[in-house]
Amino acid sequence: MKVIEPVRELVHGEEHKTSRKVVFMAYCKECRFFFPIPQDADDYEPGKGDCVREEQDDKGKYWLAKPVMGEQDAGKCGFFIKRIGG
Template sequence: MAACVQCKSFFPIPENADDFAEGKGDCVREVKDEKGKYWLSKPVMGDMETSKCPFFAEKV
C-alpha cells in the first residue's frame, strides 16, 4: 500500500525548521480554477495511507 512519502506532492520538512518532526512533511498541490492557478499546502505524515486520497501521484 502506498504512503504519502511516495507521492510527488510530499515535501519533507527540513530538520532545522520550527515544525520539524520525524517523518513529517507538507502536502503541496497545484490547483486550477476559473481564476487561475494556486497552491494548497497542508501538513501530513509520510507514513499516512494514500488509499483514501484522490490526489495521490507516485514520484518518478
C-alpha cells in the same frame, strides 16, 4: 509495502481460496506532492512533510498546502501520484 491477500472465488456455489492477489500499499511519503520538512524548520518532526498541490480555478492557479505524516495511508487519497525516482 506489499500485502498479499487471498482471492476468494465461488466454485459450484462454495467459496474457495484459489489464488493470491498482491496489493501495493502507498504512503504519502511516496507521493509526488509530499515534501519533507527540513530539520532546521520550526515545525520539523521526523517523518512529517507538507502535501503541496497545484490547483486552478477561474482566476488562475494557486497552491494548496497541508501538513501530513509520511507514513499516512495514501490509499484513500484521490490525488496520489507515485513519485518517480524514489
